Amino acid sequence: MIDSERRDRLRRISDHIDQYGYHVTTVIQDIAPRFTYTIGGSGLFGFELILAGSSIFLLEDVLKIIEHIVDCCKNGFPDDGKIEVDNYGHFTLRRAHTSWINILLLGAVDYFNDTTITAYQICPDTDHTTIDVPDLGLAWSAEREPAWRWLRQPWESPIPPTSTALTNLAALRGERITEASRWELDQWELFAGSGPDTPEHEVRIVPIGTLLAVDQTLEPVIFLDVGKSLWRDADATEWNEW
Numbered sequence: 001m002i003d004s005e006r007r008d009r010l011r012r013i014s015d016h017i018d019q020y021g022y023h024v025t026t027v028i029q030d031i032a033p034r035f036t037y038t039i040g041g042s043g044l045f046g047f048e049l050i051l052a053g054s055s056i057f058l059l060e061d062v063l064k065i066i067e068h069i070v071d072c073c074k075n076g077f078p079d080d081g082k083i084e085v086d087n088y089g090h091f092t093l094r095r096a097h098t099s100w101i102n103i104l105l106l107g108a109v110d111y112f113n114d115t116t117i118t119a120y121q122i123c124p125d126t127d128h129t130t131i132d133v134p135d136l137g138l139a140w141s142a143e144r145e146p147a148w149r150w151l152r153q154p155w156e157s158p159i160p161p162t163s164t165a166l167t168n169l170a171a172l173r174g175e176r177i178t179e180a181s182r183w184e185l186d187q188w189e190l191f192a193g194s195g196p197d198t199p200e201h202e203v204r205i206v207p208i209g210t211l212l213a214v215d216q217t218l219e220p221v222i223f224l225d226v227g228k229s230l231w232r233d234a235d236a237t238e239w240n241e242w
Helices: 002-020 041-045 059-075 098-104 106-112 146-151 208-214 216-223
Strands: 023-027 035-039 048-052 083-085 089-095 119-124 164-168 179-184 187-191 203-207 229-231
Touching (some): 002 106, 035 059, 035 106, 041 059, 048 059, 059 083, 059 089, 059 119, 164 208, 179 216
Parallel strands (some): 048 119, 164 187
Antiparallel strands (some): 023 035, 089 119, 179 187
8 A cells, every 4th residue: 555655646746747847745744844845856957945944934835935946946046146036035045964855855865766866945034034944054953953853853742742833923033932822732822922912914833842942941831731821021931820
């Protein structure tokens, strides 16, 4: 059955490459952030592309960004190396370290049967960078990129590994989380500032491990009983019961 599924998957990839020149694979966030990469860019311009994390962008945004950058790669880069994408800022490309390729681009490695393929990370500008954007140019490191450590290391928290948090772009840009609530065994709300006052377009759902990884003072929120909440001031580390 597994071999049959693999053959079907490889056939779909091949059909997309024949029709469009490349295939796009998205690995939906689970224990780690979402990432999206191409298969077939190697034949078009010599390398694959990957956009990792970047939870500021919805999946439909990611697909538009990748499509635009694929076209730029086929037609040549601007002199300053920056690729402008309307409504999404500008992007640069960073060559990905082999260690990341063999973790994230497994579909491409399998399709080409090659662990030495070249890939470049699509890097957003400062205004569009979030805490889940890793530096793929450096060798994989759990210490340097803690939000991605669970791809290789066992989950250590006493909550379900696929637990999620409803959060806001302010928190994903690195602002201190000041409100925490737990509504289900595996669902939290963690906001920088007022959750009820957050515009809908600034709300995202991310793996809770992403937020826990970058702020160890969030640890008390994982022990909240369902239906309970905590709050703190932006310059404080200690939490208060709501």
